[in-house]
Amino acid sequence: MAGQKNKVTIFDVAKASGVSSSAVSYALNNKPGVSEATRAKVLKIARDLGWKPNGAAQSLARSNTSRIGVVLAREETQLLSVEPYMMELLAGLGTELEQHDYSILLRFAVGRDAEMAILKDWIATGNVDALLLVNLEMDDPRVELLKNNPEMPVLALCDPSLSGGLPVMRSLDMQAVTRAVSYLHDLGHERIGRVGGPESFGHSYIRDAAFSDAAAELGVRYRCLHADYTPSGGIEATKRLLSVSPRPTAIIYDNDVMALAGMGIAREMGFDIPGDLSIMAWDDSFMCTAVFPHLTVMGRDIVGSGRRAAQLLLKIIDGEQVDVADEAPYDLRERASTGPVPAETANR
Amino acid sequence: MAGQKNKVTIFDVAKASGVSSSAVSYALNNKPGVSEATRAKVLKIARDLGWKPNGAAQSLARSNTSRIGVVLAREETQLLSVEPYMMELLAGLGTELEQHDYSILLRFAVGRDAEMAILKDWIATGNVDALLLVNLEMDDPRVELLKNNPEMPVLALCDPSLSGGLPVMRSLDMQAVTRAVSYLHDLGHERIGRVGGPESFGHSYIRDAAFSDAAAELGVRYRCLHADYTPSGGIEATKRLLSVSPRPTAIIYDNDVMALAGMGIAREMGFDIPGDLSIMAWDDSFMCTAVFPHLTVMGRDIVGSGRRAAQLLLKIIDGEQVDVADEAPYDLRERASTGPVPAETANR
DNA sequence: TTGTATGCGTTATCAA
DNA sequence: TTGATAACGCATACAA
Numbered sequence: 001m002a003g004q005k006n007k008v009t010i011f012d013v014a015k016a017s018g019v020s021s022s023a024v025s026y027a028l029n030n031k032p033g034v035s036e037a038t039r040a041k042v043l044k045i046a047r048d049l050g051w052k053p054n055g056a057a058q059s060l061a062r063s064n065t066s067r068i069g070v071v072l073a074r075e076e077t078q079l080l081s082v083e084p085y086m087m088e089l090l091a092g093l094g095t096e097l098e099q100h101d102y103s104i105l106l107r108f109a110v111g112r113d114a115e116m117a118i119l120k121d122w123i124a125t126g127n128v129d130a131l132l133l134v135n136l137e138m139d140d141p142r143v144e145l146l147k148n149n150p151e152m153p154v155l156a157l158c159d160p161s162l163s164g165g166l167p168v169m170r171s172l173d174m175q176a177v178t179r180a181v182s183y184l185h186d187l188g189h190e191r192i193g194r195v196g197g198p199e200s201f202g203h204s205y206i207r208d209a210a211f212s213d214a215a216a217e218l219g220v221r222y223r224c225l226h227a228d229y230t231p232s233g234g235i236e237a238t239k240r241l242l243s244v245s246p247r248p249t250a251i252i253y254d255n256d257v258m259a260l261a262g263m264g265i266a267r268e269m270g271f272d273i274p275g276d277l278s279i280m281a282w283d284d285s286f287m288c289t290a291v292f293p294h295l296t297v298m299g300r301d302i303v304g305s306g307r308r309a310a311q312l313l314l315k316i317i318d319g320e321q322v323d324v325a326d327e328a329p330y331d332l333r334e335r336a337s338t339g340p341v342p343a344e345t346a347n348r
Numbered sequence: 349m350a351g352q353k354n355k356v357t358i359f360d361v362a363k364a365s366g367v368s369s370s371a372v373s374y375a376l377n378n379k380p381g382v383s384e385a386t387r388a389k390v391l392k393i394a395r396d397l398g399w400k401p402n403g404a405a406q407s408l409a410r411s412n413t414s415r416i417g418v419v420l421a422r423e424e425t426q427l428l429s430v431e432p433y434m435m436e437l438l439a440g441l442g443t444e445l446e447q448h449d450y451s452i453l454l455r456f457a458v459g460r461d462a463e464m465a466i467l468k469d470w471i472a473t474g475n476v477d478a479l480l481l482v483n484l485e486m487d488d489p490r491v492e493l494l495k496n497n498p499e500m501p502v503l504a505l506c507d508p509s510l511s512g513g514l515p516v517m518r519s520l521d522m523q524a525v526t527r528a529v530s531y532l533h534d535l536g537h538e539r540i541g542r543v544g545g546p547e548s549f550g551h552s553y554i555r556d557a558a559f560s561d562a563a564a565e566l567g568v569r570y571r572c573l574h575a576d577y578t579p580s581g582g583i584e585a586t587k588r589l590l591s592v593s594p595r596p597t598a599i600i601y602d603n604d605v606m607a608l609a610g611m612g613i614a615r616e617m618g619f620d621i622p623g624d625l626s627i628m629a630w631d632d633s634f635m636c637t638a639v640f641p642h643l644t645v646m647g648r649d650i651v652g653s654g655r656r657a658a659q660l661l662l663k664i665i666d667g668e669q670v671d672v673a674d675e676a677p678y679d680l681r682e683r684a685s686t687g688p689v690p691a692e693t694a695n696r
Numbered sequence: 697t698t699g700t701a702t703g704c705g706t707t708a709t710c711a712a
Numbered sequence: 713t714t715g716a717t718a719a720c721g722c723a724t725a726c727a728a
Binding site for chain 2: 050052053054055056057059060063065067072074084086087088090091094095098103104105106107108109110114121124125126127230231232234257258260261264265267268286287289290291292
């Protein structure tokens, strides 16, 4: 019962125009091989008849699909709670693809095995022209799979160290980390805590190293705990960070939800934000300016990254060589949740 | 440069098996017409050769695509800030579709015209087997379009009063509104404010009416302002609601972001939550339990709704009649942001 | 410039 | 039970 009310084919158009189907095809695709007169006539008749190309037939003949594949993997239990990021990325990707008549083919996998099965299916069936790989982990099996199938265009969103040579768009986490740490250091903070995302995630790992380096560079004491992006994870980690003495005077969270939860529990524990404790989050969202005090964040143009990814993918599909591209850099969005360390409370 | 390393076709399988291509097709599709012996042989050889059906060819021959189309419309300026809802819905939809080898074909439109163009394209090209319509507005042109193209299966997520007879899955907003109002009334609240979503949205309108009715029923004073789902919108509306005398003792927000922002500004204004003012939000998210006090919400199983929508769509594709289906009901998730009205502050 | 013929990979019809 | 063969709708090499 599929769609397709429109049973008008190029043969119908050809008959109505008094020319052959190939002439119609040339005319409709703006290719040489027909006179301007017949082209115009064919175009008019095609429009009058309401002709539109059949997608499947076009795909079969051209052997391309005008679709980019994205698999979102959920864990068994719950949604990967990076939704605001993912949605913005998809929006940027989709908006840019729209300019080129490309679509996003989206699938949800429960578990890594299911994700691999989908990717293998796409490689074999040719249901997408290219793949966007997100949320890469260390030694990710997807990298191996796509290196073994070099004919499938792909772009990975991760650090080049994780992609095994696949084309990559990387986020500039390193310099952002340096910026964040020196910002807090400039405010007088000498003990900084961090609540990172799951250790298996590639970007958690990358940030781990960058934070250690930046802190060492500036002589800042740095302690990191890993959590799972959820409120309870953020609360637990915050409690632990604040229970040691001397406690950190600033905490950076890998996402907004944990930052919000951390700020909340810190207040419940009697800390004033930012008087006693400065709070920073990674990645911006509506949430960050909905809460009081507004959260200082390291933000970036995620929608823009999605658009850039689309452009890169189209290039790769075109056969252009892409190795490593950069996202737009992060910028520090200073708001009310961070401030200088008051001398008298610093060692409380 | 499209994918398709696997140039193994059914002809290759046929040759290797020593049978004809049609026999192979029957065998692979579990259809009668071949003996069990040859079926088994063909299946084995197909697997050994790594054969997978070509998607485009299959679509063309079967004239179906195994894809459900979803268009997300963004306004000119910014993302529609219902992202957490949308992402969960897509996750449910996609997870269920996965069981039936269906995918989501996702496109992002900027503006309603672009969205209409995409839908028309899909109807003509047959690039999807069915459509899911979300975020319906009053007198939505999409309804008209799909009524004029009854051969395209469709499910709308809205109140039946908005769908013009198209198959619908409706959310049970009416009873949820009644529940919310009576919950607050039972706590002693006699003046309730509300910050709704944009008036053009169908569900805003539905809730408007339901709130008015429920408030009148219980003799509760009710005042509603409409905002745009953003923090600043929530803040502005909250200020206005609290600036009149006597002020409401409870405010219900149509989304979590506005509730968070409203709670924040109310505190800045000196109100204790929930001592002086009770706050409730519509739809649950991580945000609601990340903030202190945790937000009392009217929640629902959005992922489940997505799954249900998938099941309905597959039914509709199968030619089954679907008129009006219900989402799972909302449930009141009582947390710390709501409480009784202290007599002495009630008229402050 | 135009038309004919064939390929794309499956599914489905119809003889054998 | 089998195996040619014709759709499916479009693109294109080749011949006219």
